[in-house]
Amino acid sequence: MAFGLSGPLLAHEYWIEPLDFTVAPDGRMMAFLKVGSELKGSTFPYIPAQFQSFTITNSQGTLDHKGIVGDSPALQVAEPVAGLNILAYHSNANRLTYRDPELLEKYLKAEGLDFVLEAHRENGWPEIDITETYTRNAKALVQVGPYDGGEDQALGLPFELVVEGSPYAPDTERVRVQLLWQGEPVADYPINVFIKEAEVTTARVHTDKAGFAEVDVPESGFVLLNAVHIARPEAKDTPFYESFWASMTFGR
Template sequence: MLLSYLQKAPLVLLSIIMAQAVSAHEFWLEPLDFEVESGSKISAHIKVGQMLDGDTFSYYPTNFERFDVTVGETTSPVKGRFAQSPAFEQVADQSGLHILAYQSKPSRLRYDKRETFESFLKNEGIEWVLEAHKKRGLPELDFTEFYQRYAKSLIKVGDGAGIDRALGLPIEWVVETNPYTTENLEAVTAQLLYQDQPFAGSHVVVFNKFDGEVTRQTFTTDDAGRVVVPVAKGGLFLVNAVHMIEPAKEQTGGREAEWMSLWASTTYEIAVK
């Protein structure tokens, strides 16, 4: 398993392996329990993979720019032990909705196969990049993409009261329906924000794990950047969207790159019906 090797790898090598592992996979936060009592411990993994199946990454501060938890109006940085797993562990001494947020550091990859790039764009519903790539006169091979991940997760502590809100990530999901306190819940509304503005027309992929089986649905955000996700039979939900930009040098640490992909995800759980 990649995970067991990562836990033993030197830090520099680990960062390289992690970059290769996550470049074309979903990235999400997955609590061990989405609902806990006040005073209990919350634990959550950093996950990378496909179809809600993948590898688990430990707490490595060199891999992220931001990792925090918000309760009400208070946001606090996550403090962990180097290489601890799960990456997030904290006693929840306050009742209410807990919003976990993670912003990775930018990572770099280089495409030496055209089909790899095309497959990635098709899978994420951003095929428009192919035409833009051609119009910009970019090479078909040996070009660079940076990518950065922005993940959130909603955890119910005690009564779970509260609501998700924008936390200032460059691109992020705001789940406008509290999945833990809304009565007669039939669907969850989530809004995608890019640079603090609603992001309309974005391709969205929603993964749902129920009774050990995972389904994949696609949506498109409306004019207000929203999608309405049916609760189906309940279970774990991962909402994911990818946006591609032509990066400024300050976004890539001064390094040249033709493209930069920005990944936004959020997770929550619906009680099984």
């Protein structure tokens, strides 16, 4: 079951936004890397120094995307492989420091992670001058040519969203999406849902015991799913928190 999100979203999503989610076989597959809130934000060019991997998975397997430094859109592929193409971006880790006493609370509540905030306060930990490293795990599904039975798949990202089947299968109105942490299903966990049609609507779903949640597929527009895993690192002399952000986009 989904419920509306209230108040402005403080956290910034990171996602892959194709110019077109369905592409002709003789067309050009292009996609932006974007960061922002509620599907509004800035674009980032192709810069290899900023990511661990940037891949395209299709019927021919998984290949690294080899762009030109500074490309914008960051992904540009002429005559893409027919069928479902899975775009995946695994960023390098970045670091931030919380200096505003309200920032940590707003961030965790925006992502539905109230239980993390409760544990933080029960332990008496500070809410300012703490550091966090964060890594982005973004995916997008692009259909090239007519639907041919291609399906999304787990690609081994640390924190990953996987669509069961494909949103491009005929007569698809809803899809099941599984959330994985280190390849294992994550039960009873929040996923934020952003749907862009004439305007942007937001909601939140929770995974079931097997890590699945159901999401609507709009007739026109696109969907962004976003979830955040955050925990204390086990090693000493490391950032206070380590987080991994998973996102998935698909549309028509």
